[in-house]
Amino acid sequence: xxxxxxxxxWTKENDxxxxxxxxxxxDLGPRNSKWDSIRLDISxxxxxQCCIVRLCVEDKEVGRIEPDGAVRAxxxxxxxxxxxxxxxxxxxxxxxxxxxxxxxxSIYNHSKKPSWESxxxxxxxxxxxxxxxxxxxxxxxxxxxxxxxxxxxPSQEELDNARREAHDRVLEQTAEALDALWSEVGTLDxxxxxxxxxxxFFGGPRWPGLRQAFQKIDxxxxxxxxxxxxxxxx
Numbered sequence: 530x531x532x533x534x535x536x537x538x539w540t541k542e543n544d545x546x547x548x549x550x551x552x553x554x555x556d557l558g559p560r561n562s563k564w565d566s567i568r569l570d571i572s573x574x575x576x577x578q579c580c581i582v583r584l585c586v587e588d589k590e591v592g593r594i595e596p597d598g599a600v601r602a603x604x605x606x607x608x609x610x611x612x613x614x615x616x617x618x619x620x621x622x623x624x625x626x627x628x629x630x631x632x633x634x635s636i637y638n639h640s641k642k643p644s645w646e647s648x649x650x651x652x653x654x655x656x657x658x659x660x661x662x663x664x665x666x667x668x669x670x671x672x673x674x675x676x677x678x679x680x681x682x683p684s685q686e687e688l689d690n691a692r693r694e695a696h697d698r699v700l701e702q703t704a705e706a707l708d709a710l711w712s713e714v715g716t717l718d719x720x721x722x723x724x725x726x727x728x729x730f731f732g733g734p735r736w737p738g739l740r741q742a743f744q745k746i747d748x749x750x751x752x753x754x755x756x757x758x759x760x761x762x763x
Contacts, residue, residue: 572643575657
């Protein structure tokens with residue numbers, strides 16, 4: 530049984546990579562013991578992996594073999610090339626090849642929490658997974674989000690950045706509108722004046738005090754005007 534994406538070009542390329550992995554596994558198979566298939570179970574998150582190679586007889590494990598670098602590299606190459614924009618890639622794979630090389634099967638898990646016989650991934654590993662294989666919020670499982678332990682996903686960071694940029698634009702537009710208004714009244718002093726020690730730090734209200742500044746407008750008749758812009762803080 531194989532769970533694959535419906536993309537003919539991808540399938541053709543991945544078939545070649547799958548054959549490379551099948552050949553690497555068959556090279557590991559011992560010649561002096563009875564087995565009818567060899568199976569790789571691999572879980573991967575970020576740069577952390579857990580690889581187990583099992584010898585099987587009638588789908589039952591009869592022994593294990595330590596996977597070599599070639600097997601790991603072939604499996605991770607498949608993982609990399611199966612990644613999809615905003616969907617990520619598989620988190621675990623079961624790949625099996627028959628002893629005589631007559632067939633192979635593969636099962637890919639994209640959303641369920643994999644089992645780990647070695648040390649499980651940490652928060653940094655899950656963050657790395659999203660950095661290497663980005664997923665949008667819709668394709669991040671709840672259990673995965675829990676493992677992030679508050680670390681923001683790329684889409685959340687993008688949204689926060691967009692909000693900050695929008696807020697900065699409002700601040701700039703507000704300042705430009707105030708300058709234009711006061712310029713109609715008199716000559717606007719380019720220097721802004723503010724408290725040496727903000728009253729907010731001594732129990733004063735955060736608004737309008739936190740970012741309060743004062744503008745000086747000269748040549749207003751015989752006087753100058755000193756105006757607070759704290760109430761216009763968006």
